[in-house]
Amino acid sequence: MVLTGLPSQNVLYMLLTVGELKRVEGKLKLFKLQHLLQNEGKVKFDQPDEEREMGFTAYGALDRCIYPGYIRETPVPSGLEQSRCDYELTEAGTKIYSVFKKRLPKKKLDELSKLLTKYNAMSGAELMNYTHKKYIDGFALKSVAKMSQERMESLNTICKMMGDFIKSTKDTESYVMVGKLEHVKKILETLPKKATSRVQAGTILCSTKELEENLANAGYRPNDATEELFSFIENYAEKEKMVPSLGSVDLTELSKEDQACLSKSLNQVKPRLFS
């Protein structure tokens, strides 16, 4: 269906949501209803309402409804620091909505209206739990594999750079940090399989990015902040049952080669710590 002279589908369905319900209480509810139109109402948006790094596309659609004056946003004092906002169509919004409504098949409109009324009975928080559990976690987890891969590639580059630095300087702190970054790579490798929610995956991915940025800002030298970030990632991955923390495995589980190298190096330690 091509609607010449009308706004985008994302904007039109947001107008439909508010128009059918007359008033939507809260931004959270509005966004989740929008999400359900796509997932359960099988509505096709110009831009699918899916998770992006910077949030959901619905944020942009709401802005494009408010600034031209199609939707009125009214803050409702709640006694809390952040007040709730309610949404209603303006006169201009109602006009556009009427045109759009006429162009929708009656059956489809009834179906969407029924769906919106059903979910409008739920609170914003209830809707959030429902949509996150049913759709968003699944959505986000699809992209976890891709994002984990990106982080792993970035860590590979960092490890290589630090490896060159270690060769020339014999810096032991950097040597151990490279070992710790290897552990973070292990966590990222298992993330697509082990993460059970977008919160879990996001925590690891964001903290890893922060760790990389911190290392870059410090000229790839480990410091207190990088140690703290590593500890956080390590402990979080263990707590969430993704990967056990460093030092959890029995040393006899290390590869024979690593064991032999370690044994050789310990036996060469001077002054003698083991004799």
Next chain:
Amino acid sequence: MLVEVPKPSQTSIVFLDTSVLTRYLVGGIELRGVSGTLEKNMREFVLQFKQRGIVLRITPTIRSQLKYARDIIRRSAMENDVSPGAYAEFEAKMKKRLADLEQRLMEVASNVSLFVKVNEFYEAHKTKTDLMTCRQKKEDKTPIPEESDRLILAEVANYPEAYFLVADCDFFTVDEEIAKTFRIFVLSQENMNRVMQKWGWI
């Protein structure tokens, strides 16, 4: 003649020397061709004391050796191409074991006023066959143990009737003599099974 080692009580003073402590911490990695069984027994020995709530003590010299051990080990591992991943695993394991042990590990205040007496002691026994073999094995030119080892014995000797858990032949090859001169009971791989059996610990 074997030294009679009395059964320790909860208030006994028990020292660990650096080699026992580091062996305990790196347990699982083979050292100087020593059999895994010996390493395991040494570890078991430390655990037996720990389980009985007996506080394990170290001297200031041992603490200082331990403090520098990490960097020395790191350097050696780097030089021997231990992969960073394996090393990070190894170091974290050591750290965990030390944290676990530190609940029952205490550094004692000690002095080295007995250092002269210890020097005289080793001078007097430097021709003892076992001690000489031990020094030769270590490829040391001198028949006298390193200064740090002599300092540690001088610190431990401040506490007569103390137990001294060692893995270093500079101590256990002269255990009888140490018992006679300083009234210190040396416990090592040489006598641990025998004494543990006698005490009814195994």
